[in-house]
Amino acid sequence: METLNLLAGIAWDPTIRGVLTVVIGVAVLMGSVYLILATNTGNRMGFLLAASGFFGWMMLMGIFWWIYGIGMVGESPSWQVVEVNTGDLSAATTEAARTIDLDELPPPEELNALDAAEFRAEAARELDKLDGWRLLPLSDTQIGEAQATVDEFFAEGNYVGISGPGDYVTLYAFDIGGKDRLGEDRSMVERVKLKAEQLLQITHPTHLAILQIQPVVEQVPGPGEAPPTPEADEERPVISVIMVRSLGDLRFPSAMIALSSGLIFAVLCWMLHTRDRRVAEHLAAADA
Numbered sequence: 208m209e210t211l212n213l214l215a216g217i218a219w220d221p222t223i224r225g226v227l228t229v230v231i232g233v234a235v236l237m238g239s240v241y242l243i244l245a246t247n248t249g250n251r252m253g254f255l256l257a258a259s260g261f262f263g264w265m266m267l268m269g270i271f272w273w274i275y276g277i278g279m280v281g282e283s284p285s286w287q288v289v290e291v292n293t294g295d296l297s298a299a300t301t302e303a304a305r306t307i308d309l310d311e312l313p314p315p316e317e318l319n320a321l322d323a324a325e326f327r328a329e330a331a332r333e334l335d336k337l338d339g340w341r342l343l344p345l346s347d348t349q350i351g352e353a354q355a356t357v358d359e360f361f362a363e364g365n366y367v368g369i370s371g372p373g374d375y376v377t378l379y380a381f382d383i384g385g386k387d388r389l390g391e392d393r394s395m396v397e398r399v400k401l402k403a404e405q406l407l408q409i410t411h412p413t414h415l416a417i418l419q420i421q422p423v424v425e426q427v428p429g430p431g432e433a434p435p436t437p438e439a440d441e442e443r444p445v446i447s448v449i450m451v452r453s454l455g456d457l458r459f460p461s462a463m464i465a466l467s468s469g470l471i472f473a474v475l476c477w478m479l480h481t482r483d484r485r486v487a488e489h490l491a492a493a494d495a
Contacts, residue, residue: 262472269465281456286356294444306338315378340381350380353416375420385414414452
C-alpha cells in the first residue's frame with residue numbers, strides 16, 4: 208500500500224518527468240543492446256563492446272558540439288560591468304579610461320543623426336583625442352549587447368536614483384582592445400590573412416567598452432498625450448559605465464565530454480585488443 212501511495216504521489220509529474228524519461232531510456236535502449244551482446248559474447252565481452260560503442264558515440268557527439276557550440280554549453284560571451292564612474296572620467300579606477308578627451312567631441316544628438324559612412328568619417332577625425340579608443344555608433348551590434356548589460360545592471364538597483372532604461376539616455380559609446388578588426392573596404396586577401404593570424408593567437412587581448420549615460424529630465428505627459436521624448440538633464444553629471452568583455456566558456460563542457468569520452472574509448476579499445484591477443488595466444492598454444 209505504501210508503494211502504491213508513493214507511485215501515486217509521483218504521478219508522472221513534469222518535475223520528475225525528465226529524470227524518469229532518461230532512466231527508462233537508458234534501461235531500455237542501452238540495456239537491450241547490452242543484453243543482446245551479453246547473450247552472444249558473454250557478460251564481460253558484451254559489456255566491453257557496449258561501453259566502447261557508447262563512449263565512441265559520446266566522443267563523436269562531443270566533437271560536433273565542440274565545433275558548433277551547441278548541446279551542453281557553458282557561459283556565453285558577455286559584457287561585465289567593472290566600474291561606474293560619475294562625473295570626472297579622468298579619476299576612474301580603470302587606468303585605460305582616464306585618457307579619453309571628451310571636451311571637443313561633437314554633441315551626441317549630432318552624432319546620432321549621421322549615417323554609417325558619415326559616422327565612421329567623424330570617428331576617424333576624433334581618433335587623436337581618444338588615445339586608442341574607438342568612437343562607436345549606438346546602433347553597433349556590440350554596443351547593443353553592452354547597452355542591454357547596462358540596462359540590466361541598473362534594473363537590479365546597483366545605482367541610486369536610476370532603476371531602469373527610462374531613467375537615462377545614452378550619450379557616447381567607446382571601446383578599445385580585443386582582436387584586430389578590418390573595415391568594410393578591405394580586400395579578401397587581407398581578411399583571410401587576419402583570420403589566419405587570429406587562429407594562431409592563443410590569448411585574447413583585453414576588450415573594454417564604455418557607455419556614457421546621463422539621467423533624464425523628469426517629464427509628466429498631459430492627459431491623452433504620448434510619453435515625451437527623454438531629454439538629458441544637463442545639470443546632472445554624466446555617468447560612465449566601464450565594462451570588460453568576458454569570453455565565457457561556451458565550448459568548454461562539450462570539449463571535456465569529447466576528450467574524456469575519447470580517452471575512455473581508447474582504453475576500452477585497448478582492453479578489447481589485449482583480450483583478442485590473449486585469445487589468439489591461447490588458441491595457438493592449444494593447437495600446439
